[in-house]
Amino acid sequence: MLEVRNLSGGYGKGQVLFDMSFSVEAGQAICLLGRNGMGKTTTVRTLMGLLPSWSGEINFEGASIASLPAARIARRGLGLVPEGRQIFPNLTAHENLIATAANRTGAARPWTVDRIYELFPGLHARRTSAANLLSGGEQQMLAIGRALMTNPRLLILDEATEGLAPVIRDQIWACLSQLRSVGQSIIVIDKHIKRLAAVVDAFYVVEKGRIAWSGSADAVARDPGIVDRYLSV
Numbered sequence: 001m002l003e004v005r006n007l008s009g010g011y012g013k014g015q016v017l018f019d020m021s022f023s024v025e026a027g028q029a030i031c032l033l034g035r036n037g038m039g040k041t042t043t044v045r046t047l048m049g050l051l052p053s054w055s056g057e058i059n060f061e062g063a064s065i066a067s068l069p070a071a072r073i074a075r076r077g078l079g080l081v082p083e084g085r086q087i088f089p090n091l092t093a094h095e096n097l098i099a100t101a102a103n104r105t106g107a108a109r110p111w112t113v114d115r116i117y118e119l120f121p122g123l124h125a126r127r128t129s130a131a132n133l134l135s136g137g138e139q140q141m142l143a144i145g146r147a148l149m150t151n152p153r154l155l156i157l158d159e160a161t162e163g164l165a166p167v168i169r170d171q172i173w174a175c176l177s178q179l180r181s182v183g184q185s186i187i188v189i190d191k192h193i194k195r196l197a198a199v200v201d202a203f204y205v206v207e208k209g210r211i212a213w214s215g216s217a218d219a220v221a222r223d224p225g226i227v228d229r230y231l232s233v
Helices: 040-047 070-076 093-099 113-119 121-125 136-148 166-181 217-222 225-231
Strands: 002-011 014-024 029-033 053-060 078-081 154-157 185-189 202-207 210-216
Touching (some): 002 040, 014 029, 014 040, 014 053, 014 210, 029 040, 040 053, 040 185, 078 136, 093 136, 113 121, 121 136, 136 154, 136 166, 202 217, 202 225, 210 217, 210 225
Parallel strands (some): 029 185, 078 154, 154 185
Antiparallel strands (some): 002 014, 002 053, 202 210
């Protein structure tokens, strides 16, 4: 579905990505791991057209999207849950959801507001509240729901559970597991490896703008030292 080859990019004249390469198959979930400042969010922003790619390839479903603007990339079927959530603060939770509603990829069973409320029942109770009055966990659920309302073929979550209480993290993991069960393709950036191992098919460790290691969840379980080598401060 998505193939990234030798991607380089950054901010201004500062290069952050150096030959970044990874892939996502249809129906697969992968996780990008790494310490802060290693290039994970830069990778996501470049995939989404929020930053220009300097060189390399980004192919989505057989077509290059490397030079497309962000709006056209979103219309191709990439949905982003950004770091920091970035919900529309002055709209209600319900208005945030309907603001992005679209089925451009022709999903047979598209996401609707009712399905989002089934996925996150707590949002239904807060549907008339201004989004900036929601808790951090509720805002994250809203951000996921808003992305799903675009009916993405590939869902990208940047720092999926950063700063959330353990009980809310559990709800996010349950949500991702449910999405996997219906064939949703996912890229997730997070650091909770043990919980992620039950959700994703493969891990990619990002170090200094490159993939330093990749492998299955089973491979991580067999070699716990991977965490110490690449993620310990």
